[in-house]
Amino acid sequence: LAKTTQPISMDSYEGQEVNITCSHNNIATNDYITWYQQFPSQGPRFIIQGYKTKVTNEVASLFIPADRKSSTLSLPRVSLSDTAVYYCLVSSGNTGKLIFGQGTTLQVKP
Amino acid sequence: GAVVSQHPSWVICKSGTSVKIECRSLDFQATTMFWYRQFPKQSLMLMATSNEGSKATYEQGVEKDKFLINHASLTLSTLTVTSAHPEDSSFYICSASGTGDFTDTQYFGPGTRLTVL
Numbered sequence A: 001l002a003k004t005t006q007p008i009s010m011d012s013y014e015g016q017e018v019n020i021t022c023s024h025n026n027i028a029t030n031d032y033i034t035w036y037q038q039f040p041s042q043g044p045r046f047i048i049q050g051y052k053t054k055v056t057n058e059v060a061s062l063f064i065p066a067d068r069k070s071s072t073l074s075l076p077r078v079s080l081s082d083t084a085v086y087y088c089l090v091s092s093g094n095t096g097k098l099i100f101g102q103g104t105t106l107q108v109k110p
Numbered sequence B: 001g002a003v004v005s006q007h008p009s010w011v012i013c014k015s016g017t018s019v020k021i022e023c024r025s026l027d028f029q030a031t032t033m034f035w036y037r038q039f040p041k042q043s044l045m046l047m048a049t050s051n052e053g054s055k056a057t058y059e060q061g062v063e064k065d066k067f068l069i070n071h072a073s074l075t076l077s078t079l080t081v082t083s084a085h086p087e088d089s090s091f092y093i094c095s096a097s098g099t100g101d102f103t104d105t106q107y108f109g110p111g112t113r114l115t116v117l
Helices: none
Strands: A009-013 A018-023 A032-038 A045-050 A053-056 A061-064 A070-075 A084-091 A104-109 B004-007 B010-013 B019-025 B030-038 B044-051 B067-073 B076-081 B090-098 B112-116
Touching: A009 A018, A018 A084, A018 A104, A032 A061, A045 A053, A045 A061, A045 A070, A070 A084, B004 B090, B010 B019, B019 B030, B019 B090, B019 B112, B030 B067, B030 B076, B044 B067, B076 B090
Parallel strands: A009 A104, B010 B112
Antiparallel strands: A018 A070, A032 A045, A032 A084, A053 A061, A061 A070, A084 A104, B004 B019, B019 B076, B030 B044, B030 B090, B067 B076, B090 B112
C-alpha cells in the first residue's frame, strides 16, 4: 500500500478556503485517493474520493494531478465546526485496505 | 445512504471477561468489513479484514485468538475481545464497503469505547 505524507497541523480562520496537500509517491494504478474527517471519539466520516483530475461534491473538492503522486483537499469557507483531523488515504483497488497515517489536525479560529 | 452502526457505543468490563462488539451496515450490503483500533491521540490501526462467509485476515501483530471476528451475513460483523485486559482498553471502530455505489469506499461506524478495569 502506498504511504501518504501530509502536514501534521494547519491553522485557519473562519470563512477562509483551506487546502491540505497529501503526497503519495508510490500510488499504484488501481489505487483510489480518499479523504476522511474525524472528530474526537467518533468514527471517520467520508469526505471525498477520486482517481484522477478533479472531483467536487457539496462539501469539498479534490484535485489530483496527472501523475497522481499527490492530491489536494480543498475546503471552501471553513467554519469552527470544521476543526478536526483530516486523513488522506490511498486504498488498494484490489483489497480495499486503508492504512491510516497521522492525519492533519486543522484548527479553525474565529 | 452508507450508514454503519456499532453496538454498544461504550462498554466497561472486568479484566478476564469477554466483550462482543457488533457492526452493522444499515442500508447497503457489506461484502467486506474492517476493524480498527485507536488509542488516544493516535491514528487508526487496522486490525483485520473480514469478507462475508470467510475467515478474517488479521494484520501482523494482531492476535486472532484474542480478537475473534465473525462476518456471518452481508450486514453484520462482530468483534469479540476475549479475556480482556486493561491494555485492551481502546476505541474500536469498524468500517464497511459493499457493492455498486458502495464499492471501493469504506464507511465507518461511530466507534465503541472499551474500558477494561
